[in-house]
Amino acid sequence: MKRFQSWAARLTAAAIVLVAATGGIATAQAETVKFGAAPWPGVTVKTTVAQKILEAIGYDTQVTNASWTIALQAVGRGDMDADLGIWMPTQKSTVEPMVKSGKIDLLVKNVPDAQYDVVVPDYVWNAGVHSIADLNQHADKFEHRIYGIEAGNDGNQIMIDAIKNNTYDLGDWDLRPSSTAAMLAEAGRKIDKKQWIVFLGWKPHWMNIKYDLKYLQDPKQIWGGGSAVYTAINPMFKKDNPNVARFLKQMVVPSKIQSGWIYDYGYKEQPADQVAERWIKNNMDRVAEWLDGVTTADGSGPALAALKKSMGS
Template identity: 65%
Template sequence: MNMQEPHSRKRGWLSALLLGATLCICGLTTAAASTTVKFGVPPWPGVTVKTEVARQLLEAIGYQTAVTNAGYIIDLQGVSRGEIDADMAIWLPSQGSTVNPLVKSGKIKLLTANVPDALYGVVVPEYVWKAGVHSIGDLQKYSSKFDSKIYGIESGNDGNQIMIDAIKNDTYNLKGWQLVPSSTAGMLAQAGRAIQQHKWIVFLGWKPHWMNIKYKLRYLKDPKMIWGGPSTVYTAVNPEFVKKQPNVARFLKQMVVYSKAQSQWIYDYGYKKQPADAVAKAWIKSNMGTVAKWLKGVKTADGSKPAIEAVKTKFAS
C-alpha cells in the first residue's frame, strides 16, 4: 500500500489511525485465508470419500476447506502452481510419467503413502483363475474365450496405455489383442454382466475399490513387470504448503488408510450410493482410535488444544 506523507498533524494522526485499522483488517484476512485448506479431487469414489474424511476432521479442529473437482492431471498441475494445497489420489508407479517430473523439479512433494497396499493391474473372475489363467502370459492361450479383448477405462489412462503398449510390442504374446476403452462405470457394467453369466472376461482392476467386495477377482501375475509392481497411493502437496501449514501437513502425513477400509468407503458411496459426507461421518465416529493416531501431535487451528479433543467433542453425538 502506497500512502502520501501527511501535511499536518491532524491529517497525520488520521492517516496513522486508518493505516493501523487497515493493517489489522489485512492481518485478519490473511489469518483467515491461511486456515483454508484446498484439496484437488479427481472424479474417483475412493479419493472423494477419503478427502471428505480429511475435510470433516480439519473443519472439526477449526480449519476451512475448499475442493476443486477436476481430472487428476488438472488437479496435479494445480498443486504444482500452488492453487491447490493437496491431492490424495496419486497412484504410483502407474502415474509415474506425469508425477515423477514434477517431483524431480520440486514443484510437488509426495508427503505420504496414504494407501500403502494398493494394487492396479489386470484382473479375471475367480472361475477364470481356477481354469488356469494366473498370469498375463496365460491370456493368449485362451484368446478365443476372451475374444482377444481386454476391457479398460477412460482413454488416456495410464493403465490403458500399459496394455496398449504390451499389445503393440507383442509383450506376453498379445499381438492381435485389443484394448477396449470405456468409462469406469461402463467397464464394470460389462464385467458385471459377464460374471453374472459366468463368461470369460479380463479387465483392468484396482484396489481399493468396491469391485473387490462385490466380485471374487484375481489379479494376474506380471512377471515381466510391465505394471511396475505393487501400487501405492500418495498424498501430493505443494512444497510451500508444508512450510506455511506444518500443523495440517502433519495430519495429512499421518493419515494412512489401508485398502480394505477404503474399499468399504467406495462400496458404500460408489456402489450403494450413500452420500459421501454420511459415509465419512459414520466411519469417523466408529474409528476414533485410528483418527487419534492420525491426529497425534496435531493442534486445533488456533493452537489452543490437541486436535483429537475437538474431534471427539464434534463427533460425540
C-alpha cells in the same frame, strides 16, 4: 527513543505471554486448507474424511474437482495445497518431474497397498489363469479381448503397448476401451453367467467387494511393479502449516477401508458426507493415530479431543 523502547518492551512482554500460553512461538496457519481432487469415488470420500476432521478441529476447507493433471498442477502452483489421489507408478511421467523441480512433495503413501493391474474372476483363476502370460493359452474363451476404461488412460496404454509389441503373445488381442461404468457393467454380466473375462482392475474400489477378483501376476512388470496412492502437497504450504502437514502425513488408509468407502458412496450411492462422518464416528481408534501430536487450528488443545466433542462422542 524512550517511546520506542517502551513500545518494544510491551511487545516483548506480550510475546512472552503468548509463548507461555501456547508452549512455543505460534506458527503461521492457513485459514483455509485447499484440496485439489480428481472426481474419482475413492478420492472424493477420502478428501471428505480429511475435510470433516480438519473442520472439526478448527480449519476451513475447500475442494476443487478437476482432472488429476489439472489438480496436481494447481498444487504445484500453490493454488491448491494438497491432493490425496496421486497414483504411482502409473502417473510417474507427470509426477516425477514436478517432484524433481520442487513444485510438489510426495508426503506419504496414503494407500500403501493399492493395485492397478489386469484382473479375472475367481473361477477363471481357479481354471489356471494366474498370470498375464497365461492369457493367450485361453484366447478363444476370452474372445481375444481385454476390457479397458476411458480412452487415453495409462492402464489402457500399457495393454495397447503389450499388444503392439506382442508382449505375453498378445499380438492378436484387442483392447476395448469404454467408460469405467460400462466396463464394470460388462464384467458384471459375464461374471453372473460365469463367462470368461479379463479387464482392468484396481483397488481400492467397490469391485473388490462386489466381485471375487484375482489380480494377474506380471512377471515382465509391464505395469511397473507395486502401486501406491500418494498425498501430494505444496512445499511452501507444508513448511508454513506443520500441524496440517502432520495430520495429512499420518492419514494412511488401507485399501480395504477405502474400498468400503467407495462401495458405500460409488455403488450404494450414499452421500460422501454421510459415509465420511459415519466412518469417523465408528473408527476413532484409527483416527486417533492420524491425529497423534496434532493440535486444534488455534493450538489451544489436542485435535482428537476437539474432534470427539464435535462428533458428540
